[in-house]
Amino acid sequence: MDMKIVDVAKRAGVSPATVSRVLNDSSLVKERTKAKVLAAIKEMDYHPNSAAKHLRSQRTMMLGVIVPDINVSYFAEIIKGIENMAYARKYKVIICDSDNKAEKEQEYLALLPNRAVDAMILVTPLIDNAILYEYADKGHTIGIIGKTVTHERIPSCKTDNVKFSYQVVDHLIEQGHEQIAYIGGYPDSVETYERLEGYMKALKEHHIPFRPGLIDNGDFEEEGGYAALLRLLDAKTPITAVYVANDEMALGVYKACREKGIRIPEDLAVVGVDNNRITKYLLPPLSTVEQPKYTMGAIMAEKLIDRLTDNEFEDKHHFVIDSEVIIRESSVRKA
Amino acid sequence: MDMKIVDVAKRAGVSPATVSRVLNDSSLVKERTKAKVLAAIKEMDYHPNSAAKHLRSQRTMMLGVIVPDINVSYFAEIIKGIENMAYARKYKVIICDSDNKAEKEQEYLALLPNRAVDAMILVTPLIDNAILYEYADKGHTIGIIGKTVTHERIPSCKTDNVKFSYQVVDHLIEQGHEQIAYIGGYPDSVETYERLEGYMKALKEHHIPFRPGLIDNGDFEEEGGYAALLRLLDAKTPITAVYVANDEMALGVYKACREKGIRIPEDLAVVGVDNNRITKYLLPPLSTVEQPKYTMGAIMAEKLIDRLTDNEFEDKHHFVIDSEVIIRESSVRKA
DNA sequence: TTATATGATTAAATCGATTTCATGAAAAGC
DNA sequence: GCTTTTCATGAAATCGATTTAATCATATAA
Numbered sequence: 001m002d003m004k005i006v007d008v009a010k011r012a013g014v015s016p017a018t019v020s021r022v023l024n025d026s027s028l029v030k031e032r033t034k035a036k037v038l039a040a041i042k043e044m045d046y047h048p049n050s051a052a053k054h055l056r057s058q059r060t061m062m063l064g065v066i067v068p069d070i071n072v073s074y075f076a077e078i079i080k081g082i083e084n085m086a087y088a089r090k091y092k093v094i095i096c097d098s099d100n101k102a103e104k105e106q107e108y109l110a111l112l113p114n115r116a117v118d119a120m121i122l123v124t125p126l127i128d129n130a131i132l133y134e135y136a137d138k139g140h141t142i143g144i145i146g147k148t149v150t151h152e153r154i155p156s157c158k159t160d161n162v163k164f165s166y167q168v169v170d171h172l173i174e175q176g177h178e179q180i181a182y183i184g185g186y187p188d189s190v191e192t193y194e195r196l197e198g199y200m201k202a203l204k205e206h207h208i209p210f211r212p213g214l215i216d217n218g219d220f221e222e223e224g225g226y227a228a229l230l231r232l233l234d235a236k237t238p239i240t241a242v243y244v245a246n247d248e249m250a251l252g253v254y255k256a257c258r259e260k261g262i263r264i265p266e267d268l269a270v271v272g273v274d275n276n277r278i279t280k281y282l283l284p285p286l287s288t289v290e291q292p293k294y295t296m297g298a299i300m301a302e303k304l305i306d307r308l309t310d311n312e313f314e315d316k317h318h319f320v321i322d323s324e325v326i327i328r329e330s331s332v333r334k335a
Numbered sequence: 336m337d338m339k340i341v342d343v344a345k346r347a348g349v350s351p352a353t354v355s356r357v358l359n360d361s362s363l364v365k366e367r368t369k370a371k372v373l374a375a376i377k378e379m380d381y382h383p384n385s386a387a388k389h390l391r392s393q394r395t396m397m398l399g400v401i402v403p404d405i406n407v408s409y410f411a412e413i414i415k416g417i418e419n420m421a422y423a424r425k426y427k428v429i430i431c432d433s434d435n436k437a438e439k440e441q442e443y444l445a446l447l448p449n450r451a452v453d454a455m456i457l458v459t460p461l462i463d464n465a466i467l468y469e470y471a472d473k474g475h476t477i478g479i480i481g482k483t484v485t486h487e488r489i490p491s492c493k494t495d496n497v498k499f500s501y502q503v504v505d506h507l508i509e510q511g512h513e514q515i516a517y518i519g520g521y522p523d524s525v526e527t528y529e530r531l532e533g534y535m536k537a538l539k540e541h542h543i544p545f546r547p548g549l550i551d552n553g554d555f556e557e558e559g560g561y562a563a564l565l566r567l568l569d570a571k572t573p574i575t576a577v578y579v580a581n582d583e584m585a586l587g588v589y590k591a592c593r594e595k596g597i598r599i600p601e602d603l604a605v606v607g608v609d610n611n612r613i614t615k616y617l618l619p620p621l622s623t624v625e626q627p628k629y630t631m632g633a634i635m636a637e638k639l640i641d642r643l644t645d646n647e648f649e650d651k652h653h654f655v656i657d658s659e660v661i662i663r664e665s666s667v668r669k670a
Numbered sequence: 671t672t673a674t675a676t677g678a679t680t681a682a683a684t685c686g687a688t689t690t691c692a693t694g695a696a697a698a699g700c
Numbered sequence: 701g702c703t704t705t706t707c708a709t710g711a712a713a714t715c716g717a718t719t720t721a722a723t724c725a726t727a728t729a730a
Contacts, residue, residue: 055685383686691710
């Protein structure tokens with residue numbers, strides 16, 4: 001049906017091998033023949049068959065990306081970073097919207113042994129670390145964004161949760177708050193834990209006693225934040241500020257406040273995390289933390305592609321990127 | 336390095352052909368041999384090589400999707416619809432974030448003649464129709480979401496812009512408005528035009544004269560909406576309501592109003608389109624139009640996959656889906 | 671001028687599955 | 701019991717590129 005490399009070769013009066021060299025711009029083709037071949041390719045509108053190329057060269061120039069939900073700005077932005085870097089390096093990106101199903105994540109991971117992708121990037125995966133390690137041990141290339149695992153073959157990229165959480169709580173304390181609540185995400189997630197750590201560190205430095213009753217968890221979604229705040233309000237310890245582990249849950253907090261007639265920030269200061277696009281349009285605009293999502297995606301894609309091309313390992317492969325705390329009206333005492 | 340189909344065949348004591356049949360669950364394999372083969376596959380942890388499969392079978396089970404910006408909820412939701420349907424049908428999805436660059440769209444289109452994807456879905460493409468027609472004429476499978484083109488081989492899926500725009504403007508008129516402005520998107524886009532059409536139809540039915548001075552265009556982005564509203568305010572004709580062709584631009588309108596001290600909806604009623612997640616958190620919550628984004632993605636993926644598998648054409652291949660107008664506070668007269 | 675090194679090109683093997691065609695075995699028909 | 705179908709399996713060709721090893725051509729050295 002379509003053209004094949006031999007057709008081009010015939011037309012240009014050379015062998016298929018030479019055409020292939022031109023295609024992959026190998027240095028050892030004379031200018032003159034190269035020109036002939038390129039002309040033939042153009043005239044015949046020849047497009048090399050990817051499958052054949054992949055099969056013979058043993059690389060597909062494809063990256064897989066697994067995220068829980070594309071329609072959450074945080075993940076979309078990471079994907080953009082990955083896609084753009086991949087594009088610059090002539091890679092393609094296959095996406096998996098796992099819908100928070102570990103099972104679906106696992107099915108997509110099978111693209112690795114199938115050789116349908118050269119590498120896989122997981123964003124805050126739910127799947128067991130043990131399974132990831134198995135893949136890595138078998139020589140597959142995988143990277144993780146959003147958390148760190150302890151495996152020498154699995155690079156990771158994340159932000160310094162402890163650091164920015166410390167800054168957030170420090171800011172709240174400076175605003176005069178002492179009764180500061182914390183709403184985490186999934187109880188056993190790294191983010192939840194590390195952000196709590198930064199929270200406690202700030203309290204400690206300011207000699208404010210830590211009260212376990214001020215800690216609650218949601219599920220990183222609006223509903224979870226809503227429920228968590230209601231529980232905190234019902235408890236006996238009064239609170240004047242709340243640090244919420246992500247913006248989605250902060251939306252739930254806003255909703256709860258609206259229903260309960262609690263004014264932000266007068267009655268309750270609120271800070272979230274992620275700098276979701278929504279946050280600056282809220283009333284009041286939400287203080288939050290800008291995570292360099294795009295950058296994290298791009299860095300991870302670049303590192304993995306480097307590894308695939310050079311097949312070399314860098315010793316250091318855990319990247320921790322700085323975040324920026326964005327102060328808006330939701331956490332600032334009115335004059 | 337890895338296992339090959341012959342290894343499995345040897346282990347199971349059958350020929351590669353039989354293993355292949357089991358893999359593609361062909362009906363003509365005895366239960367007993369099938370079991371043997373499956374056992375061997377499991378024991379050896381065999382994973383068929385995709386490239387080889389694609390090469391021989393001449394299909395890659397991949398769909399390409401081109402969108403202007405993944406981090407806009409409208410597109411993310413469409414992608415989700417596509418990905419989920421693809422997943423159910425064992426297809427994979429390659430994404431392109433074109434960043435509104437026609438050039439990048441065109442580069443990704445080359446995946447078709449390269450046979451890297453079996454079909455391509457374009458969402459509101461910027462690229463020339465002529466180029467799309469060329470691909471379609473060459474026998475490539477492409478589909479379009481968000482607009483319709485007149486080519487018998489290119490299916491499309493969109494919402495009834497005229498209809499819901501009519502409903503929106505009708506609603507504004509019922510609220511007592513007569514000086515209703517319209518802010519379109521890209522001047523030459525189908526959406527811009529069709530939504531204007533619905534606007535005019537509503538005016539006409541209510542015997543309200545059409546004033547060209549009340550029409551302006553943005554670029555479907557926040558900035559464009561902002562600038563357009565400022566221009567409308569500067570003009571001599573006073574306005575009491577504005578219908579904005581998408582929510583992004585409506586955000587710009589909100590910004591302009593905030594700066595100018597214009598109250599919504601008291602001084603100016605506003606309605607957008609897309610039901611962007613942000614809209615319900617705005618103050619006041621924005622009236623908008625819910626487009627069945629997920630459904631559009633899923634339908635288009637399904638139709639294209641059907642076409643790829645049966646290789647049959649349906650006569651009717653332009654799908655127009657109904658949208659729902661969502662009335663919120665931004666367009667309702669206060670009591 | 672001949673020998674040697676270097677550069678450009680080609681012939682043929684290869685990647686790992688699917689699929690056509692041929693063949694053997696079992697079931698059905700007479 | 702013998703022929704004819706039907707069903708299950710295998711041998712070998714095939715998909716379309718890349719790449720190794722061999723060959724030819726040209727430049728350099730002696």
